[in-house]
Amino acid sequence: MTGEPILHVEGVTKTFGMRRTLRERVGRAEAAEHRAVDDVSFTVGRGEILGLAGGSGSGKTTLARCLIRLVEPDSGAVRLGDDDVLAAKGADLRELRRRMQMVFQDPYASLNPRMTVGTALHEAGRVHRRPGSEDADRFVTELLARVHLSPTIAARRPRELSGGQRQRVAVARALAVGPEVLIADEAVSALDVSVQAQLLNLFLDLRDELGVAIVFVAHQLAVIAEVADRVAIMHQGRMVEIGDAGVVLRDPQHEYTRALLAAHPHPDPRGRAGVA
Ligand SMILES: Nc1ncnc2c1ncn2[C@@H]1O[C@H](COP(=O)(O)OP(=O)(O)OP(=O)(O)O)[C@@H](O)[C@H]1O
Ligand SMILES: [Mg+2]
Numbered sequence: 001m002t003g004e005p006i007l008h009v010e011g012v013t014k015t016f017g018m019r020r021t022l023r024e025r026v027g028r029a030e031a032a033e034h035r036a037v038d039d040v041s042f043t044v045g046r047g048e049i050l051g052l053a054g055g056s057g058s059g060k061t062t063l064a065r066c067l068i069r070l071v072e073p074d075s076g077a078v079r080l081g082d083d084d085v086l087a088a089k090g091a092d093l094r095e096l097r098r099r100m101q102m103v104f105q106d107p108y109a110s111l112n113p114r115m116t117v118g119t120a121l122h123e124a125g126r127v128h129r130r131p132g133s134e135d136a137d138r139f140v141t142e143l144l145a146r147v148h149l150s151p152t153i154a155a156r157r158p159r160e161l162s163g164g165q166r167q168r169v170a171v172a173r174a175l176a177v178g179p180e181v182l183i184a185d186e187a188v189s190a191l192d193v194s195v196q197a198q199l200l201n202l203f204l205d206l207r208d209e210l211g212v213a214i215v216f217v218a219h220q221l222a223v224i225a226e227v228a229d230r231v232a233i234m235h236q237g238r239m240v241e242i243g244d245a246g247v248v249l250r251d252p253q254h255e256y257t258r259a260l261l262a263a264h265p266h267p268d269p270r271g272r273a274g275v276a
Helices: 018-025 058-066 088-098 117-127 136-146 152-154 165-174 193-210 221-227 245-250 255-263
Strands: 005-017 035-045 049-054 075-080 100-103 181-185 213-217 232-233 238-244
Touching: 005 213, 005 232, 018 165, 035 058, 035 075, 035 193, 035 213, 049 058, 049 193, 049 221, 058 075, 058 100, 058 181, 058 213, 088 100, 100 165, 117 136, 117 152, 117 165, 136 152, 136 165, 165 193, 181 193, 181 232, 193 221, 213 221, 221 245, 232 245, 232 255, 238 245
Parallel strands: 049 213, 049 232, 100 181, 181 213
Antiparallel strands: 005 035, 005 075, 232 238
């Protein structure tokens, strides 16, 4: 069941400049800019997973990063609840970034290799004064349980974990600060299929149990089909199609979506009824 919209995105555009030498060589004004994200609008509801698919270079990562201003959009609007993300500064921006957490393909991007898992999770909660973080052991054990890991993992460092465990810890690290939105950019793309399936189940649990909204970026449609309530398709910076996952994957309206489905022939839009 999905709730009211929590994340509102309107007309977000991001253009990257080309290096001057290259621009001179190409010699055309229109070649000087590259629109990585072009006038993209959508919303995500509480307890909803929006799957974002599209070919390599279609702008998925740039769009995901614009949402929390790891990349500054040129124009458009991003709101979290009633709060204007693009206008926020200082403490307000930090608070908005707490409420929207990112999970990357490479878990080392958010994990300090020298810190034990327990210390890292507790630190994240303590810095943001999360309820329950006064009791470190309990706080860490509960977070690990949330991502289906044993409390013994707390004593390990990131390199002492399997790839799947490490990605679960990265998710726990994001959850430690109490986010309302998770943005997962290719978070399962590097994992084996069986480990991938476990992680996908974890994202479904987080949606259902915590009611977080999830923007789930993946280039594999089969992965998107497993988790997404709605699917959005990116092509050359534009969102060319967005709709109910079952509908988009079974009856795509846009030519590019059909091409993408043809290139990935078996994205089984699951026994969705049981999960959604
Ligand atoms: N920092 C940057 N500077 C210049 N161009 C960039 C930058 N980041 C991304 N781009 C360009 O923007 C376009 C979109 O890239 P992006 O990484 O968002 O695509 P993607 O859909 O995530 O691709 P992939 O599936 O390979 O991860 C590409 O043409 C890319 O080269
Ligand atoms: Mg990407």
